[in-house]
Amino acid sequence: MAFRSHDHDGCSGAVLRRAEALATTKGVRLTPVRQRTLEILLRAHRAVGAYEVLEELARDGFGNQPPVAYRALDFLVELGLAHRIRRLNAFTACMHPGREHQPVFFICRTCDAIAEAQAEPIRSAAETAASGLGFVIERMNIEALGLCPACAGISE
Amino acid sequence: MAFRSHDHDGCSGAVLRRAEALATTKGVRLTPVRQRTLEILLRAHRAVGAYEVLEELARDGFGNQPPVAYRALDFLVELGLAHRIRRLNAFTACMHPGREHQPVFFICRTCDAIAEAQAEPIRSAAETAASGLGFVIERMNIEALGLCPACAGISE
DNA sequence: GTTGACATGTTATGTCATAACTTAAATAAC
DNA sequence: GTTATTTAAGTTATGACATAACATGTCAAC
Secondary structure: OOOOOOHHHHHHHHHHHHHHEEEEEEOOOOOOHHHHHHHHHHOOOOOOOOOHHHHHHHHHOOOOOOOHHHHHHHHHHHOOEEEEEHOOEEEEEEOOOOOOOOOEEEEEEEOOOEEEEEOOHHHHHHHHHHHOOOEEEEEEEEEEEEEHHHHHHHHH | OOOOOOOOHHHHHHHHHHHHHHHHHHOOOOOOOHHHHHHHHHHHHHOOOOHHHHHHHHHOOOOOOOHHHHHHHHHHHOOOEEEEEEEHOOOEEOOOOOOOOOEEEEEEEOOOOEEEOOOOOHHHHHHHHHHHHHOOOEEEEEEEEEEEEEHHHHOO
């Protein structure tokens, strides 16, 4: 799952089903706003700003004030169904929900495409550095900015 | 240089001298606002928000509008003399200026202390993942949130 | 001493995020 | 089944972060 096109509806459906299962397992509720928010992220298949999400939610009859979007997004991030891309002040649906994972994001500075890759080696490298300092890692975000294959091809 | 106290004036002086040399080498100017901004970051020895920097600059007779701070901070980041901590919407002086390096930041969620560690293994791990996707990394930020030694000791 | 490049000052506005309170819905307790 | 408790959603208001665009000033080169 990276910089290639694929079947959005297919991946959305699978993730949504898993999201529901995950919520049940954790004893939290995947309410309509929350589910719709996840759908919005899945369909966009790129990083989406909170206010952009909010617009869509409002169009669907949900509240139209920022907290509506932020709460739903925070819920999804907390549950591991979405990630926050700090560099872009935006959110994106997680492509491997459920599984424990440490993502790294590759962000194209030209076309804003995003790829989420697994980063197990990165995690362990960071873990090593942290333990040397006596630091306990709880969360980590790793974001790389650069050029995706398509844009790198053009600019070179 | 991590979660231990040390001689601020000493490290500030050394970094400032190196900053000046670096600016000369690169053919850019370390003007008063820029130098003062770097000093502010160095003295704070923690992540400082742009508006906080601005306040100090204004007190020293520089402009008191946001762009004044942001421009100076951007300059320092560009030159590698400061880093932006996206998680905190803040900036911090680089502890190893001049040398090429790929920092990882450990941020204590309790006391906001920050440690900058070298992350060469992390960089190469990311580089590997990126080349598999055909992605060209230009910049990368790695930020870990958790507990510093002191705060971990208290809470456990 | 004029030109051009760069830096700074200033005005205005845009964008992102959350605190605090209210209303409503769902679940638990009785 | 009604009440109490918790959790979620709606709403108001404001706070925090960031930048566009233009005016002014400064310095070096010629």
